[in-house]
Amino acid sequence: MSFENVIQYFIAGITTGSIYAIVAIGFNIIYNTTGIINFAQGEFLMLGGMISITLVQFVPLPFAICAAVLITAGAGYLLERTFIRGIKNPTPLRMIIITIGLSILIREAALHIWDEKVRSLPYFTGNEITSIAIFGAHFSPQVLWVLGTSALIVVFLNFFFSYTTTGKSMRACASNRIAAALCGIDITKMVSLSFVLSAAIGALAGCVISPITQTQYDCGTSLAIKGFTAAIFGGMGSSTGAIAGGLIIGIIEAASISIIPLAYKDAITLTVLLGILIFRPGGLFANGDASSKVDRP
Amino acid sequence: MKKTRYISLALFAAGIVACQLIFTALGTDYLLIQLTMSAYYALVVIGLSLLMGYAGQISLGHAAFFALGGYLTAVFSTNQLQEVVSHEMLTRLSRIGIVYSSDAHDALYRLHPALSLPTVIIVTIIIAIIIGIPILRLKGHYLSMATLGFGIILYRIFLGTKVFGEADGISNVAPFDIPGFFPIGGESSFRVPNYYFAWFLVIIALVLLLNIIDSRVGRALRAIHDSEEAASAMGVDTGRYKLIVFIISALLAAIGGFFMTHYNAGIGPSEAGIMKSVRYVSIVAVGGMANLWGCLIMGVVLNYLSLRGYFGSYDDAVFGALLIAIMVFAPNGIFKKEIFDKIRHFVSRIPCRFSK
Amino acid sequence: MPIFEVENMCRSFGGLKAVDGVSFSVESGQIKAIIGPNGAGKTTLFNLIAGSIQPDSGAVTFKGADIYALPPHKIAEKGILRTFQNIKLFPHMTVMENILVGSHRKMRAGFLQAAFPLPWTYREERDAREKAAQIAEDLGIDTLLDTELANLDFGSQRVVELARALAGEPEMLLLDEPAAGLNIHETLQLSEAIRKIMEKGITILLIEHDMSLVMDISDEIIVLSYGKKIAEGLPAEIQRNPEVIAVYLGTDNA
Numbered sequence: 047m048s049f050e051n052v053i054q055y056f057i058a059g060i061t062t063g064s065i066y067a068i069v070a071i072g073f074n075i076i077y078n079t080t081g082i083i084n085f086a087q088g089e090f091l092m093l094g095g096m097i098s099i100t101l102v103q104f105v106p107l108p109f110a111i112c113a114a115v116l117i118t119a120g121a122g123y124l125l126e127r128t129f130i131r132g133i134k135n136p137t138p139l140r141m142i143i144i145t146i147g148l149s150i151l152i153r154e155a156a157l158h159i160w161d162e163k164v165r166s167l168p169y170f171t172g173n174e175i176t177s178i179a180i181f182g183a184h185f186s187p188q189v190l191w192v193l194g195t196s197a198l199i200v201v202f203l204n205f206f207f208s209y210t211t212t213g214k215s216m217r218a219c220a221s222n223r224i225a226a227a228l229c230g231i232d233i234t235k236m237v238s239l240s241f242v243l244s245a246a247i248g249a250l251a252g253c254v255i256s257p258i259t260q261t262q263y264d265c266g267t268s269l270a271i272k273g274f275t276a277a278i279f280g281g282m283g284s285s286t287g288a289i290a291g292g293l294i295i296g297i298i299e300a301a302s303i304s305i306i307p308l309a310y311k312d313a314i315t316l317t318v319l320l321g322i323l324i325f326r327p328g329g330l331f332a333n334g335d336a337s338s339k340v341d342r343p
Numbered sequence: 344m345k346k347t348r349y350i351s352l353a354l355f356a357a358g359i360v361a362c363q364l365i366f367t368a369l370g371t372d373y374l375l376i377q378l379t380m381s382a383y384y385a386l387v388v389i390g391l392s393l394l395m396g397y398a399g400q401i402s403l404g405h406a407a408f409f410a411l412g413g414y415l416t417a418v419f420s421t422n423q424l425q426e427v428v429s430h431e432m433l434t435r436l437s438r439i440g441i442v443y444s445s446d447a448h449d450a451l452y453r454l455h456p457a458l459s460l461p462t463v464i465i466v467t468i469i470i471a472i473i474i475g476i477p478i479l480r481l482k483g484h485y486l487s488m489a490t491l492g493f494g495i496i497l498y499r500i501f502l503g504t505k506v507f508g509e510a511d512g513i514s515n516v517a518p519f520d521i522p523g524f525f526p527i528g529g530e531s532s533f534r535v536p537n538y539y540f541a542w543f544l545v546i547i548a549l550v551l552l553l554n555i556i557d558s559r560v561g562r563a564l565r566a567i568h569d570s571e572e573a574a575s576a577m578g579v580d581t582g583r584y585k586l587i588v589f590i591i592s593a594l595l596a597a598i599g600g601f602f603m604t605h606y607n608a609g610i611g612p613s614e615a616g617i618m619k620s621v622r623y624v625s626i627v628a629v630g631g632m633a634n635l636w637g638c639l640i641m642g643v644v645l646n647y648l649s650l651r652g653y654f655g656s657y658d659d660a661v662f663g664a665l666l667i668a669i670m671v672f673a674p675n676g677i678f679k680k681e682i683f684d685k686i687r688h689f690v691s692r693i694p695c696r697f698s699k
Numbered sequence: 700m701p702i703f704e705v706e707n708m709c710r711s712f713g714g715l716k717a718v719d720g721v722s723f724s725v726e727s728g729q730i731k732a733i734i735g736p737n738g739a740g741k742t743t744l745f746n747l748i749a750g751s752i753q754p755d756s757g758a759v760t761f762k763g764a765d766i767y768a769l770p771p772h773k774i775a776e777k778g779i780l781r782t783f784q785n786i787k788l789f790p791h792m793t794v795m796e797n798i799l800v801g802s803h804r805k806m807r808a809g810f811l812q813a814a815f816p817l818p819w820t821y822r823e824e825r826d827a828r829e830k831a832a833q834i835a836e837d838l839g840i841d842t843l844l845d846t847e848l849a850n851l852d853f854g855s856q857r858v859v860e861l862a863r864a865l866a867g868e869p870e871m872l873l874l875d876e877p878a879a880g881l882n883i884h885e886t887l888q889l890s891e892a893i894r895k896i897m898e899k900g901i902t903i904l905l906i907e908h909d910m911s912l913v914m915d916i917s918d919e920i921i922v923l924s925y926g927k928k929i930a931e932g933l934p935a936e937i938q939r940n941p942e943v944i945a946v947y948l949g950t951d952n953a
Binding site for chain 2: 749751770771772775776780781783787788789790791792796799800801802803804806808809810812813814815816820823824827863864867
């Protein structure tokens with residue numbers, strides 16, 4: 047394999063990988079505040095993409111994306127309000143089944159709103175054939191948009207969780223819900239906020255990746271599973287782990303294409319998932335004891 | 344306890360006969376096709392009920408076992424063996440009668456039907472053991488995701504491999520022919536015996552599962568569901584019990600897929616898809632999880648409606664909505680007294696509302 | 700000849716030595732109590748013996764056989780059954796079914812025999828039910844047999860847990876704070892029940908906070924503090940042991 051090829055696979059890997067990382071962070075935000083694995087996380091990306099694609103016919107791209115993010119965030123709030131909040135006895139099994147049901151409903155709704163066609167947003171800068179060269183490998187400038195946006199999301203979340211009162215309150219919920227409630231933190235509000243935040247960053251990721259991977263009503267499931275793999279890879283709940291996990295999964299996937307048929311790409315990621323669940327359920331970076339909680343954003 | 348069970352079984356058998364008689368009398372015996380298919384799906388559902396409802400272990404990948412049974416027998420019986428086995432090997436095998444050529448002039452071989460069912464059973468058991476041992480140690484989210492992952496891996500393999508027909512699946516699967524017995528297949532002249540054969544399988548499976556539930560083993564499974572720690576402190580080998588239940592449910596799914604594929608003369612990758620696995624889970628949820636009868640009845644009703652196309656383009660959405668509705672409002676299933684009480688209470692208060 | 704021996708048992712969590720080189724033995728038919736202040740490592744020691752926690756090092760023998768680090772169900776098969784400090788019953792099953800799970804190790808029907816029952820499986824089931832009913836009667840809970848467990852009060856749940864363990868015909872019982880949460884009346888009933896169990900020749904190892912109960916029923920007492928055994932002897936000796944008194948009451952220079 048030539049050096050250019052290696053670079054090509056590497057860049058392709060970290061591009062999709064950064065999206066998986068964002069999905070994984072979305073999982074983590076909700077998991078940390080509620081203990082729920084929100085299987086509908088991938089659908090937020092699909093919704094973000096689809097809504098912005100529809101809006102961009104009427105308004106300029108930046109407005110379309112902002113509106114898509116806001117609408118999806120609203121949808122995230124509604125989901126939490128309608129289906130999650132009222133559950134009195136939220137066993138993990140029950141909650142995962144509910145979110146799986148939600149993901150099916152959102153997907154089917156999208157099918158009826160937007161049909162089966164594959165769509166995509168226009169390239170943010172240039173078009174399909176615009177390319178930039180790095181070390182002899184050629185890329186669409188959209189790659190930079192994806193990487194830049196993902197980095198921005200991570201920086202923003204870091205700031206939010208470390209320096210704002212609301213962010214700190216959410217972290218307090220995560221480490222001890224009862225204690226947080228006793229300190230006067232409104233748990234219900236924090237749970238809503240976690241869904242809104244997850245939906246918003248998911249939608250944004252869905253917009254920036256749309257020109258490259260395109261958007262279809264059923265693209266959410268596979269994103270959710272890859273994102274979950276990334277989250278598990280990095281240790282459920284850990285933000286830095288999620289980023290590392292996402293990038294590694296992305297690179298493994300990109301590299302696998304050069305070795306095995308494209309049709310088995312998903313199977314590779316899932317084998318990685320099974321391997322981690324079985325051998326290192328605490329994540330790749332956990333030191334031995336899987337039950338010890340990992341670090342926070 | 345025992346007596347009510349025999350009465351239920353007799354009533355159920357009577358219902359099966361009645362359906363056939365009525366449909367044949369009305370000249371609508373094409374409806375038996377969907378009922379036959381529902382019976383094969385019901386095998387998956389009751390197996391999953393034992394696994395999820397009684398032993399408390401979720402599987403979001405059971406469609407993969409159904410498809411495994413179907414695909415294997417499809418490969419064995421559509422002359423595709425030359426794709427995976429060398430020619431010399433096939434000639435050698437044909438000499439001892441393990442494979443045979445359907446046509447003297449060509450070199451296309453299929454596995455002897457008497458061997459294909461045992462092969463499917465053995466392969467399913469092996470895969471269930473390989474998968475089950477590591478993932479049944481997981482719990483909650485992790486178990487759901489691992490079973491889901493297993494399901495998708497098999498789905499991708501069926502979808503991407505030439506011998507499994509890739510996106511088209513495998514068609515023209517011959518009926519399952521046992522000499523001296525009618526062929527298990529879609530031929531219309533054998534529609535009625537096929538219908539009875541399918542339901543006979545379901546009743547056999549049901550009786551065996553009911554026996555298991557009413558025994559020391561069934562108690563141990565429910566104990567595992569409630570508290571694995573306490574169960575093992577009482578001497579229940581929890582790992583072994585979970586694995587055996589996983590194997591039983593996988594086998595029922597594979598056998599369902601096996602006969603379904605012969606009955607439909609083909610199988611496609613969608614049978615292995617996530618949506619199918621989720622559908623089985625939602626049927627088990629609607630049926631009340633630890634309620635074999637409830638799961639069986641919901642399995643027949645919902646699959647029949649779906650196969651008849653009553654849900655139209657909302658097929659998947661219906662199952663998604665059912666799943667949410669059950670989990671939000673009635674996590675113990677709808678065949679529960681408290682639900683009827685709630686409804687009765689609600690209805691009985693309607694007149695008061697009007698009088699106010 | 701002791702029926703049960705623990706030698707030099709160790710287990711640490713992180714840097715904390717929860718159980719640190721504890722050795723003791725129990726004679727057949729004896730009631731031995733383990734006492735000690737909170738956090739002394741009593742329950743950890745119990746969990747190590749019962750197999751629900753893996754020990755770091757040590758040795759355990761029961762009736763001469765090595766049972767060190769066996770999984771819980773193997774230990775139960777050998778005849779050591781336990782109760783839990785914070786009752787662990789099966790809430791979705793009736794009292795009868797709960798007790799029957801205790802008989803698990805005494806019954807033989809596996810998956811195949813369950814699916815294809817033979818006359819002996821029916822007989823086995825019937826006998827187990829009769830035995831469970833007998834145990835329930837002995838312990839005074841025979842009126843509750845068909846009640847779902849979730850509907851029972853705390854005191855009755857303790858008794859059901861004891862009945863469940865007895866249904867397995869144990870040779871040794873591990874009782875983890877059986878009197879916790881019981882009122883004086885219930886505690887008296889419990890000590891009566893434990894005496895009855897002892898009359899059947901069952902060896903008992905017991906953790907208990909209720910000193911009056913411990914002093915009343917136990918033949919010998921072991922005192923743990925910070926994971927170490929600091930004393931062992933007859934109740935009267937333990938009551939006078941200055942080190943034990945120091946651990947419980949604190950000393951001026953502590």
